[in-house]
Amino acid sequence: MLNIPCPWCGPRDETEFHYGSEAGVAYPENRDEISDEEWGKFVFIRSNPKGWFAERWVHSAGCRRWFNVWRNTITHEFGPTYKPATQQPASPQ
Amino acid sequence: MSITRRRTVELPEHPDFLWAHAAPKKSYDAIIVGGGGHGLATAYYLAKLHGMTNIAVLEKGWLAGGNMARNTTVIRSNYLWDESAGIYEHSLKLWEGLQEDVGYEMFFSQRGVMSLAHSVSDERTKRRNSYANAVNDIDTVWLTPQDVKEIAPIVNISEDVRYPVIGATYQPRGGIAKHDWVAWGYAKAAGDLGVDIIQGCEVTGFDIREGKVHGVKTNMGNISANKVALVGAGHSSVLANMAGFDIPIQSRPLQSLVSELLEQVLDTVIMSGMVHVYVSQAHKGELVMGAGTDAFNSYSQRGGFHVIEHQLAAAVELFPIFERAHLLRTWGGIVDVAPDASPIVGLTPVDNMYLNCGWGTGGFKATPASGWVMAHTIATGEPHELNAPFSLDRFKTGHLIDEHGAAGVAH
Numbered sequence: 248m249l250n251i252p253c254p255w256c257g258p259r260d261e262t263e264f265h266y267g268s269e270a271g272v273a274y275p276e277n278r279d280e281i282s283d284e285e286w287g288k289f290v291f292i293r294s295n296p297k298g299w300f301a302e303r304w305v306h307s308a309g310c311r312r313w314f315n316v317w318r319n320t321i322t323h324e325f326g327p328t329y330k331p332a333t334q335q336p337a338s339p340q
Numbered sequence: 341m342s343i344t345r346r347r348t349v350e351l352p353e354h355p356d357f358l359w360a361h362a363a364p365k366k367s368y369d370a371i372i373v374g375g376g377g378h379g380l381a382t383a384y385y386l387a388k389l390h391g392m393t394n395i396a397v398l399e400k401g402w403l404a405g406g407n408m409a410r411n412t413t414v415i416r417s418n419y420l421w422d423e424s425a426g427i428y429e430h431s432l433k434l435w436e437g438l439q440e441d442v443g444y445e446m447f448f449s450q451r452g453v454m455s456l457a458h459s460v461s462d463e464r465t466k467r468r469n470s471y472a473n474a475v476n477d478i479d480t481v482w483l484t485p486q487d488v489k490e491i492a493p494i495v496n497i498s499e500d501v502r503y504p505v506i507g508a509t510y511q512p513r514g515g516i517a518k519h520d521w522v523a524w525g526y527a528k529a530a531g532d533l534g535v536d537i538i539q540g541c542e543v544t545g546f547d548i549r550e551g552k553v554h555g556v557k558t559n560m561g562n563i564s565a566n567k568v569a570l571v572g573a574g575h576s577s578v579l580a581n582m583a584g585f586d587i588p589i590q591s592r593p594l595q596s597l598v599s600e601l602l603e604q605v606l607d608t609v610i611m612s613g614m615v616h617v618y619v620s621q622a623h624k625g626e627l628v629m630g631a632g633t634d635a636f637n638s639y640s641q642r643g644g645f646h647v648i649e650h651q652l653a654a655a656v657e658l659f660p661i662f663e664r665a666h667l668l669r670t671w672g673g674i675v676d677v678a679p680d681a682s683p684i685v686g687l688t689p690v691d692n693m694y695l696n697c698g699w700g701t702g703g704f705k706a707t708p709a710s711g712w713v714m715a716h717t718i719a720t721g722e723p724h725e726l727n728a729p730f731s732l733d734r735f736k737t738g739h740l741i742d743e744h745g746a747a748g749v750a751h
Binding site: 248249261262265266268283284287288290291292293294295296297300302318320321322323 | 577588590638639640679736737738
């Protein structure tokens, strides 16, 4: 089980959290103009790297707040965690 | 129903001697990246049905050592939508003649697949699915709890459990097969037709010029090819990104487990999406179980033990006699999950490069048809009508094939 570093509560068991997939996916601007292909990208395409990945979690059974964190998808090691609407720290690698 | 399906057959030869261990040639008519079940089936049908024998399967690890070695071997075709019914039923028909076709024992056993309903909404969903199957000429039977008990006496159908069994769909032609032997059978038959099977050969890049692929770069050097097929399962995103395009795939761990060897107590396959477990008993005697994926992206082939605990709790409630069985082994594979729980099989933005991925948590059953349609796509340069709906383009057009409800369990 992952030991996930919630930036508000500290490290807690994975079973207290729900996953939110890739962090920092922005809602498109100029929404009236973009093509189906661009909408498709926004809705369906998420990066899926082998290695460091910036992702979202929500601490559902704790503070119930969302946050972002770097995690390595090969080793499951956690890197820096950061709160929503804050500057994303550099990838640990 | 009596338990009479145990058979004795001679053990197959050691797989090391079933096919030649080829060194890569300088060039091929087609290269298949990924030596799992789908890649090997693709190679076999390319050689057998389309006469393309100057082809190679490149496998970065050992043959069929990924999800082909890690799945729970369930075979069925009772999916909801017409597109899925088409491809999965084609697969089941191929399974029905596969051992004879490739000339290799695979322990294919049509012992039926049952999917339990535990609530009113669950029953409605499953009945709808069953009616859709009937319209598509896929064998389907609605079972009462008493019918369930008759087919599988060890199921607990009492009403004093949290989620009582209130009915089930049943596909009698569904079943299981011995996964390793399926891979070896395809590999042997493909090798006999002249296909080069190259293990320990990792693709590190592609030779793409003016939007068209001309070959692959590997740890064994560059190999040129007129056509390249990506059949990389959990590593499909890595391959697609190397080739310069994005695919809507997330890689997740999916765990399975086996018990110690037990006397035969279950001669069908039972799935429950609501309490979240599926179970069959292998010919050798171990109970084989699986459930949902772990929540997060991973390439580690490991998941959390709480997921195993959850599925065992469900199993013990449904099958009280499992309570004292010992867990022998758990493991994980990395599955390639698409947004609509349906595969992506067809063309890519790169000319002469083809993609076969997104089978997610249910790819084993599709092995024959996946290879069959992929071979057609590679040989003709166009998708077969069976895989045309499963295009990468559907994530632009919106023509999704949402099979979340028909997946045996929620993922």
